[in-house]
Amino acid sequence: MASKIKIIVxxxxxxxxxRGAKLLARIFAExxxxxxxxxxxxxxxxxxxxxxxxxxxxxxxxSLSGVHxxxxxxxxxxxREKGLKDVLIVGxxxxxxxDYEPLKKAGVQGVFGPGTPTTEIVKFIQDNVRAxx
Amino acid sequence: xxxxxxxxxxxxxxxxxxxxxxxxxxAKSPESKKEFTTISGAPVERLYTPADVAGIDYEKHIGFxxxxxxxxxxxxxxxxxxxxxxxxxxGFGSAKDTNARYRYLLQQGQTGLSVAFHLPTQAGxxxxxxxxxxxxxxxxxxIDSIEDLKVLFNGIPLDKVTTSMTINAAxxxxxxxxxxxxxxxxxPYDKVGGTVQNDVLKEIICRGQYIYPPKPxxxxxxxxxxxxxxxxxxxxSISISGYHIRESGSTAAQEIAFTLADGIAYAQACVDRGIxxxxxxxxxxxxxxxxxxxxxxxxxxxxARRCWAKIMKERFGAKDPRSMMxxxxxxxxxxxxxxxxxxxxIVRVGLQTYxxxxxxxxxxxxxxxxxxxxxxxxxxxTVALRTQQIVAEESGATDTVDPLAGCYYVExxxxxxEAEVHEYIKKIDAIGGTLAAIEQGYIQKExxxxxxxxxxxIEGNERVYVGINKYTMEEPPPEGLLKxxxxxxxxxxxxxxKLRATRDQAKWKAALDKLKKVSQTDENVMPTVIEAVKAxxxxxxxxxxxxxxFGEYRPKEFV
Numbered sequence: 153m154a155s156k157i158k159i160i161v162x163x164x165x166x167x168x169x170x171r172g173a174k175l176l177a178r179i180f181a182e183x184x185x186x187x188x189x190x191x192x193x194x195x196x197x198x199x200x201x202x203x204x205x206x207x208x209x210x211x212x213x214x215s216l217s218g219v220h221x222x223x224x225x226x227x228x229x230x231x232r233e234k235g236l237k238d239v240l241i242v243g244x245x246x247x248x249x250x251d252y253e254p255l256k257k258a259g260v261q262g263v264f265g266p267g268t269p270t271t272e273i274v275k276f277i278q279d280n281v282r283a284x285x
Numbered sequence: 286x287x288x289x290x291x292x293x294x295x296x297x298x299x300x301x302x303x304x305x306x307x308x309x310x311x312a313k314s315p316e317s318k319k320e321f322t323t324i325s326g327a328p329v330e331r332l333y334t335p336a337d338v339a340g341i342d343y344e345k346h347i348g349f350x351x352x353x354x355x356x357x358x359x360x361x362x363x364x365x366x367x368x369x370x371x372x373x374x375x376g377f378g379s380a381k382d383t384n385a386r387y388r389y390l391l392q393q394g395q396t397g398l399s400v401a402f403h404l405p406t407q408a409g410x411x412x413x414x415x416x417x418x419x420x421x422x423x424x425x426x427x428i429d430s431i432e433d434l435k436v437l438f439n440g441i442p443l444d445k446v447t448t449s450m451t452i453n454a455a456x457x458x459x460x461x462x463x464x465x466x467x468x469x470x471x472x473p474y475d476k477v478g479g480t481v482q483n484d485v486l487k488e489i490i491c492r493g494q495y496i497y498p499p500k501p502x503x504x505x506x507x508x509x510x511x512x513x514x515x516x517x518x519x520x521x522s523i524s525i526s527g528y529h530i531r532e533s534g535s536t537a538a539q540e541i542a543f544t545l546a547d548g549i550a551y552a553q554a555c556v557d558r559g560i561x562x563x564x565x566x567x568x569x570x571x572x573x574x575x576x577x578x579x580x581x582x583x584x585x586x587x588x589a590r591r592c593w594a595k596i597m598k599e600r601f602g603a604k605d606p607r608s609m610m611x612x613x614x615x616x617x618x619x620x621x622x623x624x625x626x627x628x629x630x631i632v633r634v635g636l637q638t639y640x641x642x643x644x645x646x647x648x649x650x651x652x653x654x655x656x657x658x659x660x661x662x663x664x665x666x667t668v669a670l671r672t673q674q675i676v677a678e679e680s681g682a683t684d685t686v687d688p689l690a691g692c693y694y695v696e697x698x699x700x701x702x703e704a705e706v707h708e709y710i711k712k713i714d715a716i717g718g719t720l721a722a723i724e725q726g727y728i729q730k731e732x733x734x735x736x737x738x739x740x741x742x743i744e745g746n747e748r749v750y751v752g753i754n755k756y757t758m759e760e761p762p763p764e765g766l767l768k769x770x771x772x773x774x775x776x777x778x779x780x781x782x783k784l785r786a787t788r789d790q791a792k793w794k795a796a797l798d799k800l801k802k803v804s805q806t807d808e809n810v811m812p813t814v815i816e817a818v819k820a821x822x823x824x825x826x827x828x829x830x831x832x833x834x835f836g837e838y839r840p841k842e843f844v
Contacts, residue, residue, distance in 0.1 A: 165419060165420055166405065166408050166410075166414075166416060166417075166420050167402075167404065167424075167493070167496075167573060168406075168488070168491075168492050168494050169493070169532075170493060170533075171491075171532070171534050171557050171620070171736055173535045174733055174736075175534075175733070175736055175737060176741055177844045178733070178737060178844060179740075182704065187840055187844070188593020189844045191840065191842045192840075193408075193493075193495045195415075195416070195417065217404060217420065217423055217424045218423045218769070219419040219420055219423060222418070222419030222771075223419060229289035246624075246657065246658065246659070247765070248658050248659055248762070248763070248766055249762035250762055252688070252768075265624050265763070266546065266624040266657045267623055267624055267625050267657075267752070267753045269744050270342075270744060271744060272685065
């Protein structure tokens with residue numbers, strides 16, 4: 153049996169909008185992934201520690217308070233500093249299209265705005281996650 | 286509402302119609318769906334007739350506006366007297382930026398203010414706290430001290446304008462600052478009018494801006510209610526909120542059920558404090574959502590009024606009719622807006638505004654069409670405000686009270702929602718009350734299941750969402766979005782540094798020490814909070830005192 157994709161779903165910053173994060177946690181689990189939901193008020197350090205401890209394949213960040221440009225790149229940078237170079241990082245929330253490219257350049261490989269079908273997010277993760285050891 | 290003979294005739298007529306006229310039509314052209322449901326998933330029949338409202342006793346269940354059970358509205362003349370308060374929730378950047386937006390809105394005919402605080406203020410952190418990084422001035426205005434709040438209300442007379450403040454766990458602090466500023470303007474407490482949200486339970490259920498564990502945070506809530514009841518009689522000391530419950534995915538009936546369950550918990554806490562029900566209940570206010578399904582929303586609002594009136598009368602033994610009135614603010618549904626084809630949102634908000642007017646709200650915030658993308662631009666805010674003005678002045682919805690009463694469908698749905706609400710409240714009582722139901726995750730899980738069902742319906746194309754799963758199109762990325770300058774964070778941090786260096790240290794320290802002592806007793810904290818804010822203690826410093834005394838809340842996650 154192929155081992156499951158392990159994903160951390162995290163809410164960076166003080167944003168309390170967790171409908172999307174919780175919904176996706178359920179959808180990811182249904183798609184056969186192993187999901188760890190961090191809850192609210194996560195600093196980049198907390199998120200990266202969770203990824204380290206859980207040996208996660210994917211980190212999914214959710215932000216609806218307009219802080220994605222601040223938090224998402226910091227998580228990527230910290231992941232790299234900790235040697236987590238092949239962990240797939242994706243993010244979503246209230247993110248205007250003009251921010252997609254800069255975020256992707258910063259290392260957030262998948263960026264998903266409002267109205268994205270969850271199937272598209274699941275497929276992106278399955279297609280882009282690192283090969284399992 | 287109809288005599289037995291007439292009803293029998295109508296029922297027989299409907300049977301005949303279904304077997305004859307309808308059957309013939311269906312044979313030629315079937316209906317587009319097997320089952321019709323509201324956006325909440327509630328089944329909708331092909332046709333409603335007097336038979337569907339046969340159980341209604343007009344006097345007992347519907348009655349007259351301004352009278353129990355208030356199904357038709359809390360005021361006798363409703364909008365024939367005056368329109369609802371048009372109150373746009375606004376705040377971004379610094380106090381100075383937001384003050385300019387407030388003055389603009391008042392100039393454009395807005396009739397009340399509504400303060401959006403940035404997340405650090407809501408979570409009880411100062412702008413220079415490590416957890417505030419990146420958040421300063423983002424989704425609301427940065428308020429750290431009384432000095433900031435003074436700038437926010439600069440040139441705005443606090444005896445003429447009422448202000449609603451979306452602040453919960455830290456509500457006592459912001460009300461304290463507001464009262465201190467009013468005092469400086471020469472406005473006595475009993476001339477000050479407004480609302481604080483002060484609804485900490487829904488923060489734990491779904492909004493996430495909690496600070497303290499349920500019991501001590503409820504104590505602060507009740508301290509504020511008790512203080513306002515004694516000294517600030519025109520203040521709505523809580524705004525019990527279903528808005529965010531609906532935003533996080535609930536159905537219309539769940540929105541009312543869980544909000545009223547929270548209301549029961551607050552009312553019980555006040556009674557347990559020894560405040561007579563008729564002394565505080567008239568100042569409890571509510572806050573609901575408005576989605577695009579106009580008729581379901583109207584039924585929801587009517588059901589909510591009737592449910593609350595009965596709860597206050599029967600469960601709490603209220604005698605004063607004011608205690609039984611469900612007065613509420615509405616915000617149109619943020620989650621109904623699409624980032625795709627954003628101008629379509631103007632139509633959604635228009636329908637939601639119409640539903641709000643037909644439903645009998647006391648005040649309204651209309652969302653701006655660009656809010657699935659960013660904070661609203663001035664142009665989008667203006668359209669949102671004009672939407673309210675068009676519905677109020679042009680649509681005719683305001684000419685008569687509760688215009689949809691007697692509509693078979695709306696009355697039947699009002700009854701159905703009421704029944705569902707009572708079922709939920711019974712279940713929550715059986716669990717051991719609202720706090721127990723939250724601690725066990727019951728309420729959260731019910732909401733999440735509804736949110737999941739809705740998403741599946743959209744993705745399975747069982748429900749149409751224009752621009753999302755039907756009538757989609759390629760479009761260029763939107764331009765001219767509002768951006769908050771990242772430098773606000775540095776400016777606020779510098780201001781704090783200066784404040785901390787220049788305030789009267791002895792006075793400041795004495796005030797915080799006193800606050801700590803009072804907080805360790807059962808004494809009401811409000812007077813001491815007012816002293817502390819006058820001594821220029823910051824939001825973060827005051828909240829830290831309570832973090833030390835009460836501890837911090839860490840929720841269990843129910844996914």
